[in-house]
Amino acid sequence: KAARNIIILSHNVSQDVADGYFDINTLLVHRIDVLARCISSSLWVSNGIRKDTNVYLMLFPHNITIEVRGGEVARLNPDERTTALFLQRSLLVGDARGTSSNDTLTEERCRLELSRLSQRDLKKPETYNPNKPGALSKSEKRDLRQPRKAREAMIRRIHKWQEGNNDAPKGFIFHRHDSTNENAILMLDEFGEPCDTVLKALNDDGKTGNKTPFPITLILADQMGYAACDEKTLAKSELSITKVSLGPLSILTSQCITIAHHYLDTYKVT
Numbered sequence: 001k002a003a004r005n006i007i008i009l010s011h012n013v014s015q016d017v018a019d020g021y022f023d024i025n026t027l028l029v030h031r032i033d034v035l036a037r038c039i040s041s042s043l044w045v046s047n048g049i050r051k052d053t054n055v056y057l058m059l060f061p062h063n064i065t066i067e068v069r070g071g072e073v074a075r076l077n078p079d080e081r082t083t084a085l086f087l088q089r090s091l092l093v094g095d096a097r098g099t100s101s102n103d104t105l106t107e108e109r110c111r112l113e114l115s116r117l118s119q120r121d122l123k124k125p126e127t128y129n130p131n132k133p134g135a136l137s138k139s140e141k142r143d144l145r146q147p148r149k150a151r152e153a154m155i156r157r158i159h160k161w162q163e164g165n166n167d168a169p170k171g172f173i174f175h176r177h178d179s180t181n182e183n184a185i186l187m188l189d190e191f192g193e194p195c196d197t198v199l200k201a202l203n204d205d206g207k208t209g210n211k212t213p214f215p216i217t218l219i220l221a222d223q224m225g226y227a228a229c230d231e232k233t234l235a236k237s238e239l240s241i242t243k244v245s246l247g248p249l250s251i252l253t254s255q256c257i258t259i260a261h262h263y264l265d266t267y268k269v270t
Contacts, residue, residue, distance in 0.1 A: 002070065003052040004264065005217040006042045006257060010035060011060050011224045018062040020091030023154045024084045034222050035087060036080040037254040042261075043070045044078045050261075056178065057087070060227075065178035066090055073171030090172035092158065185241045187219040187234065188256055189226075192243030195260065199244075199267045216269055218260055220253050 016022055017030045027033035035057055042055040055068040066087060076086060168174065184202060186195075202216075219241075221230070234241055246259050263269075 001215050002054040003215050004050070004261075005054050005056065005215060006038075006260075007056045007058060007217060007219045008035070008038050008222060008253065009058050009060070009219065009226065009230055010222045011227050013059040013062060015062075018059055018064055018091065020088045021154070021158070022084075022088065023150060024081055024088060025154075026150070027080055027084055031223060032084050032087070033080055034253065036083040037252075038220075038222075038257060039068055039083050039087070040078050040080065041254040041257040043068065043073065043076075049073060049076070058178065063177050064091075065175040067173040067175060067178075069171045069173065071171075073169070076169070076171070086169040086172055088158075089161070090168040090174055092162070093166060093168040094174055184214055185217045185219060185239055186244045186260075187241050188246065188260070189243040190245055190248060190250060192245040195244040195246050195263050196267070198242055199263050199269050203267045203269050216264065218257070220256055222253055 014030055017032065022030050022032055024032075027036065038057070039055050042053055043049050049070050051071040053070040055070075057066040057068075059065070076082065186198065188195075219234075221227075246256055251259075
């Protein structure tokens with residue numbers, strides 16, 4: 001574990017996202033932009049990467065965790081598109097223990113998707129009849145055809161990448177059924193204790209008043225917020241969890257990460 005570990009709880013993740021089948025050119029779909037911004041806010045500083053920070057994207061209900069190690073990432077840019085591309089490739093590669101079978105299934109899915117999309121285009125277009133119930137105009141058909149073309153281009157890009165490379169980006173690790181056993185866990189919540197007060201107390205408890213002898217773990221939720229099962233599961237666990245607040249106003253998850261880093265840097269907790 002790194003000195004700072006940031007856990008993002010992402011709920012209602014679709015099967016397409018869990019399989020890595022999303023378009024990096026339209027990140028608003030499935031809200032991949034939120035995950036990309038969280039990674040960037042966690043790792044990036046001006047002209048560099050936080051080597052002491054790891055990020056964990058926990059994708060529910062699929063029990064998949066993508067770990068991003070700040071000390072190992074390479075060729076990562078701060079833009080959302082590159083981050084989403086690295087995330088996609090790590091999901092496509094999947095669990096290293098089942099690489100061969102996973103690759104076979106992914107390639108088969110690519111072929112089936114492309115075949116299905118091509119069959120739709122081969123169908124003879126219907127003549128528009130305004131008197132026929134359910135008939136579509138040319139503009140409506142075009143609006144339906146454009147997303148299908150975009151998905152076909154996405155599938156072809158994935159298939160082309162898999163033909164030349166099957167390795168996950170450096171520093172991106174795929175886990176299943178991951179868990180944490182850290183000593184100090186801070187769960188960000190609007191109704192928690194003030195973050196600066198908690199961190200100052202942790203700093204004062206450290207040896208000789210310098211740094212605490214254990215890593216810090218921050219838990220945040222995505223744009224959906226915490227699920228009821230999250231707090232119940234954490235409450236039943238034996239982990240030492242402290243709810244901390246950055247203020248009474250709900251702000252973006254990526255903004256919370258930036259502010260939390262500021263407090264950690266200021267009080268030199270890790």
